[in-house]
Amino acid sequence: MVVSAPSGAGKTSICREIMRQFPNIRFSVSSTTRPPRPGEVDGKDYEFISPEEFQERRARGEFFEWVEKFGQYYGTSKKAMDAFLSQGYDLILDIESRGAKAVRAQFPRGIFIFILPPSLGELKSRLYVRGESAEIMEYRLQSSLDEIREALWYDYIILNEKLEEAVDRFRAVYVAERSCRERFTERIEAFFNEGSS
Ligand code: 5GP
Numbered sequence: 001m002v003v004s005a006p007s008g009a010g011k012t013s014i015c016r017e018i019m020r021q022f023p024n025i026r027f028s029v030s031s032t033t034r035p036p037r038p039g040e041v042d043g044k045d046y047e048f049i050s051p052e053e054f055q056e057r058r059a060r061g062e063f064f065e066w067v068e069k070f071g072q073y074y075g076t077s078k079k080a081m082d083a084f085l086s087q088g089y090d091l092i093l094d095i096e097s098r099g100a101k102a103v104r105a106q107f108p109r110g111i112f113i114f115i116l117p118p119s120l121g122e123l124k125s126r127l128y129v130r131g132e133s134a135e136i137m138e139y140r141l142q143s144s145l146d147e148i149r150e151a152l153w154y155d156y157i158i159l160n161e162k163l164e165e166a167v168d169r170f171r172a173v174y175v176a177e178r179s180c181r182e183r184f185t186e187r188i189e190a191f192f193n194e195g196s197s
Contacts, residue, residue, distance in 0.1 A: 006144030
């Protein structure tokens with residue numbers, strides 16, 4: 001599952017709660033050159049690495065996708081992704097829309113979810129709560145609006161008015177997708193294979 005949202009949409013809280021409820025869903029920990037924010041844990045929220053290391057890894061082709069955003073680099077590690085998927089876990093990739101498009105090119109059957117704040121007014125007030133300068137706020141608002149434009153090509157939109165309801169909607173998407181007929185082809189065939197042996 002690829003989850004994108006503008007900043008201030010509440011994506012992190014929703015993803016955390018979903019992973020608490022479904023232990024078979026793991027988080028794809030990205031590598032980034034941006035410094036950790038208070039409370040962020042290296043190896044859990046991100047793998048915090050230097051710009052030099054990022055470039056080296058990128059040159060070695062270790063990233064499934066990577067982007068530069070707000071002057072920092074972010075990338076999804078191929079190895080970490082493969083390790084989880086080969087063990088049968090479902091994965092959440094918390095990445096922005098350019099990265100999401102790159103993932104869709106290789107995983108068209110992935111589930112692409114966009115988390116939307118309820119309104120422009122609410123988005124503004126959520127961004128302003130963070131207490132940054134007016135200039136940075138304006139920049140963040142514009143970046144959020146640019147990101148929201150991309151929502152149109154995602155499979156599902158989750159409106160985050162109240163955290164609990166947004167989590168319910170996310171859960172509904174996940175459970176329905178898990179029950180999708182195409183994911184059961186082998187299981188259905190197995191009934192007949194056993195029957196004939
Ligand atoms: P933040 O610095 O606020 O944690 O993240 C900034 C943006 O980068 C968010 O939209 C987040 O989803 C996105 N992001 C985080 N990791 C990756 C990644 O590995 N690839 C891409 N494409 N975007 C990422």
